[in-house]
Amino acid sequence: MTQIPKVMKAIVLTGPGEHELREVPVPQPRAYEVLSKVRAVAICGSDPEIFQGGLAGIWPPYYPFIAGHEWAGEVVALGEGVTNLNIGDRVAGEPHKGCGFCENCKAGRYTLCMNYGNSQSGHRHYGFVNDGAYAQYAVHSANTVTKIPDTVSFAEGSLGDTAAVSLHGLELTGITPGGTAVIIGPGPIGLLAMRLAKAMGAAKVIMVGRRSRLEASQRLGADMVVDFEKVNPVEVVREITQGRGADEVFECSGAAGTLTQSILMVKKGGKISLLGVPGAEVQEPVPFKQIVHDEIMITGSRADPNTMWRAIEMIAAGKLNVQDLITHKFSLDSYQEALDVFINRKDGAVKVIIEPNERE
Ligand SMILES: [Zn+2]
Ligand SMILES: [Zn+2]
Incomplete structure (x- = not known):
């Protein structure tokens, strides 16, 4: 002992x-x-x-x-x-x-x-x-x-905690098997959300970010990376999905402007989960009418209630590296x-x- x-x-x-x-x-x-x-x-x-x-x-x-x-x-x-x-x-x-x-x-x-x-x-x-x-x-x-x-x-x-935070954010919207998920912010939570989205059945996971972390996401398994400093991520996501939009968007950066982007790139009836924590000063006018008419579901996501044991099981089973x-x-x-x-x-x-x- x-x-x-x-x-x-x-x-x-x-x-x-x-x-x-x-x-x-x-x-x-x-x-x-x-x-x-x-x-x-x-x-x-x-x-x-x-x-x-x-x-x-x-x-x-x-x-x-x-x-x-x-x-x-x-x-x-x-x-x-x-x-x-x-x-x-x-x-x-x-x-x-x-x-x-x-x-x-x-x-x-x-x-x-x-x-x-x-x-x-x-x-x-x-x-x-x-x-x-x-x-x-x-x-x-x-x-x-x-x-x-x-x-x-x-x-x-x-x-395990970071993975469990990502898992909670994904479970709030669910993942469409065979669908397209977009993850904004390739930090640790975004990277683990990327892997979990794939494990949960997304056919295509698109990462939006910049610089070394976007490069890391490519190395770590993103199906596609979008550098927001070079291109408009909303246009790119619309293009990739033949105008349809993403099934789910996971905002993992907390940066100003990304909530609006999420709304503009998600499909009609799509779902958005917000995991990135913005600064208290971040206020964002949103396309109110589009949310209503397209029945876009938006949810905040806080930490990892009841997801830790499953994140650990996935790591142990080799399903989540x-x-x-x-x-x-x-x-x-x-x-x-x-x-x-x-x-x-x-x-x-x-x-x-x-x-x-x-x-x-
Ligand atoms: Zn933490
Ligand atoms: Zn209580």
Whole structure:
């Protein structure tokens, strides 16, 4: 059995834009929580803003704070009442835990918990509102961790959350078998949406983006890539589909103008799922009449309610490759370099992983 030390290393945010590697006490699991030894934690597109403090007061609500939510590791201690996990289990985590009592939580929609941010209610949003996994050990509610089989590496497990986010976004609209899906934004969520759309039966997946990430999507299996800096993606999609439009559009960039583009490139009766998180300042006038007359369905998509275990099953079964999205791995000591590589997309960086304990 693993000896649990009293102190651990963690990346501690001490104020907006200020962070350092520090020794802090290893947290203790309370009832229905587990303590895990973190073996891999992937840097998320939302992490740089949390580090910079652009949303300080909300994400995080306090300092000092430990961010990080895309993690995998080993369970090393159980809080009282935990029956679904054992010490030694290999697991992957998701960031949201609902209060469990509000109408949305009771309906299984716990990423839309009515008590969001109210930790008193039992709600948790690890790495955003509550301490997360950029540390050697982390405590999580036992219902936010999913077992991973021995055949799935910790690094792959740490991509389970991203894959599960993409899966939720796709499930909200469904995928038309034999149809054409467009994905705007070839970041990690868009790339995994691309692979899942194919696995779910799309005949053609068109990626819209630019530069190195668009190139990456081509390498990683896109049927077609559209560079929006060179051509009008709406015209290209209409052309490819003989004027018909795409069956589904998945907006994974959050960039201004892409909602309108999505509406203009989807077919009559088509569906649009919005996964990319825009800045609060992004406001967009939309072709209202076309949405009405063409019965276009548009849905927002938040995180990964109830999709994590299926994302892990797909990875384990070889139906979803995440391995080749992992471009870099760093130790906890080199986290500054890891952030730099991720933020500045150095050497074709897609997913950058930090390994806080033994390296895989
Ligand atoms: Zn994330
Ligand atoms: Zn709730």
